[in-house]
Amino acid sequence: MAAQLGGQQISALLESLPGIASVLRSPVADAIVSTIRAGVGLGEFSEGDANELIQFAVRRGLVGSEEGEQLLAEVEDACKNARAKARAKKIKKKATVTAKAKRGVKKKAKVKASKAKVARKTTTKKAKTTKSRPKRAKKKR
DSSP states (O other), rough: OHHHHHHHHHHHHHHTTTTHHHSSHOOOOHHHHHHHHHHHTOOOOOHHHHHHHHHHHTTTTTOOOOHHHHHHHHHHHHHHHHHHHHHHHHHHHHHHHHHHHHHHHHHHHHHHHHHHHHHHHHHHHHHHHHOOOOOOOOOOO
């Protein structure tokens, strides 16, 4: 004889045990929440959540099994395309960063080379001005 829990008892149980909410909540409820968050941009869309919702709709007779399979295939294709675009974007970004880094290294090398030339010139000039010149003997006429 299992006792059935009423709404107030469930609320009291959820308040007293914070971790129990995730255990008691159904996967469909999690999928609904995740999909809503993804829809408004607060989270990522999950193919697993879409699958859960489609299975729920088919089990309840809200959607026919053929329509559910077709929808699931469309979702899988869209997710594959999105992943491919994300990979391409990541590769392009990495290539751009690498190219910028290479250009930065070349610019730094040029700057260092020009600074070294300037340093050599100034030290050479200083050396000429600071050295005492030997006096030349005057020629007799």
